[in-house]
Amino acid sequence: xxxxxxxxxxxxxxxxxxxxxxxxxxxxxxxxxxxxxxxxxxxxxxxxxxxxxxxxxxxxxxxxxxxxxxxxxxxxxxxxxxxxxxxxxxxxxxxxxxxxxxxxxxxxxxxxxxxxxxxxxxxxxxxxxxxxxxxxxxxxxxxxxxxxxxxxxxxxxxxxxxxxxxxxxxxxxxxxxxxxxxxxxxxxxxxxxxxxxxxxxxxxxxxxxxxxxxxxxxxxxxxxxxxxxxxxxxx
Amino acid sequence: xxxxxxxxxxxxxxxxxxxxxxxxxxxxxxxxxxxxxxxxxxxxxxxxxxxxxxxxxxxxxxxxxxxxxxxxxxxxxxxxxxxxxxxxxxxxxxxxxxxxxxxxxxxxxxxxxxxxxxxxxxxxxxxxxxxxxx
Numbered sequence: 612x613x614x615x616x617x618x619x620x621x622x623x624x625x626x627x628x629x630x631x632x633x634x635x636x637x638x639x640x641x642x643x644x645x646x647x648x649x650x651x652x653x654x655x656x657x658x659x660x661x662x663x664x665x666x667x668x669x670x671x672x673x674x675x676x677x678x679x680x681x682x683x684x685x686x687x688x689x690x691x692x693x694x695x696x697x698x699x700x701x702x703x704x705x706x707x708x709x710x711x712x713x714x715x716x717x718x719x720x721x722x723x724x725x726x727x728x729x730x731x732x733x734x735x736x737x738x739x740x741x742x743x744x745x746x747x748x749x750x751x752x753x754x755x756x757x758x759x760x761x762x763x764x765x766x767x768x769x770x771x772x773x774x775x776x777x778x779x780x781x782x783x784x785x786x787x788x789x790x791x792x793x794x795x796x797x798x799x800x801x802x803x804x805x806x807x808x809x810x811x812x813x814x815x816x817x818x819x820x821x822x823x824x825x826x827x828x829x830x831x832x833x834x835x836x837x838x839x840x841x842x843x844x845x846x
Numbered sequence: 847x848x849x850x851x852x853x854x855x856x857x858x859x860x861x862x863x864x865x866x867x868x869x870x871x872x873x874x875x876x877x878x879x880x881x882x883x884x885x886x887x888x889x890x891x892x893x894x895x896x897x898x899x900x901x902x903x904x905x906x907x908x909x910x911x912x913x914x915x916x917x918x919x920x921x922x923x924x925x926x927x928x929x930x931x932x933x934x935x936x937x938x939x940x941x942x943x944x945x946x947x948x949x950x951x952x953x954x955x956x957x958x959x960x961x962x963x964x965x966x967x968x969x970x971x972x973x974x975x976x977x978x979x980x
Contacts, residue, residue, distance in 0.1 A: 695953075695957075695972045695973070695975065696952075696953065696954040698973070698975055699973070732966070732968035732969075732977070733952075733961070736977060737978075740978075741975065
């Protein structure tokens with residue numbers, strides 16, 4: 612599914628000699644062999660399992676070997692409610708994953724606490740308070756198609772990697788504001804959130820359009836504060 | 847059936863061992879917080895007992911003072927009370943005397959407060975993670 616660009620400018624040898632950039636080769640291999648971390652925390656995990664099973668078959672899209680250890684994974688699909696008790700474990704698993712690593716926040720709970728946003732004393736109000744999130748997939752839970760689309764977004768992000776560009780690694784992620792006070796608190800107006808919890812009032816306040824409109828997965832890293840890479844995603 | 851807290855240990859033993867009662871299964875322990883009762887603030891601990899042999903069931907309520915809720919553990923009588931009592935302790939702060947390991951079971955070990963009490967206020971942050979309410 613990766614379209615490698617032939618950068619050979621010579622019309623005579625163009626069909627014979629295929630030239631491309633190292634970045635493209637590495638990114639193509641990386642994006643077509645995504646190894647997610649098996650990380651089901653709640654009911655979203657059921658949809659994640661369905662995505663991996665025969666009917667939706669995530670293997671068709673160059674992903675799918677769900678790993679049992681963070682050291683072999685490059686994608687963390689946080690599927691399910693993250694509680695305060697679980698939070699240190701989530702952080703630790705993320706830290707144990709080798710770079711480059713990507714995070715999908717799957718479902719309302721992981722994005723902003725979901726139904727627990729007001730009275731859930733035990734729920735972390737968004738996993739991006741703990742780890743940097745690349746793609747948000749709203750839904751409660753999101754359907755397997757939505758997770759697949761989120762995976763495609765991650766693959767697009769992977770194809771943007773540059774091996775010499777280490778800004779992503781060296782910039783302190785914005786999300787650490789909760790752990791390191793002084794950095795800006797996450798902005799509720801940033802519009803990353805729009806799903807059907809929005810219609811319930813509390814969660815809708817100042818966060819995106821609210822209502823039932825499906826917007827599909829939203830990429831988190833683009834243009835959100837310092838340290839994010841501001842380029843828009845290719846459509 | 848409402849039982850006084852002092853009598854509960856003896857009553858529980860009788861419930862299990864008397865052949866006419868024969869409550870061999872403790873199916874649930876719950877607690878309810880009543881901060882505004884006419885005879886003072888109370889926490890009620892509710893035991894649901896079942897008898898598999900005799901096909902009957904019993905609900906036992908024990909009323910405890912809210913400021914110092916203490917009750918004898920029935921862990922030795924029904925082993926299943928172990929985790930149930932830990933949960934009631936975790937969420938309501940009922941101290942089960944004689945329990946071998948009365949620590950929190952649902953919340954994190956260093957959680958402050960008992961969340962199912964009516965006057966519980968969730969913390970603004972826990973271990974540096976803010977409880978942002980949007």
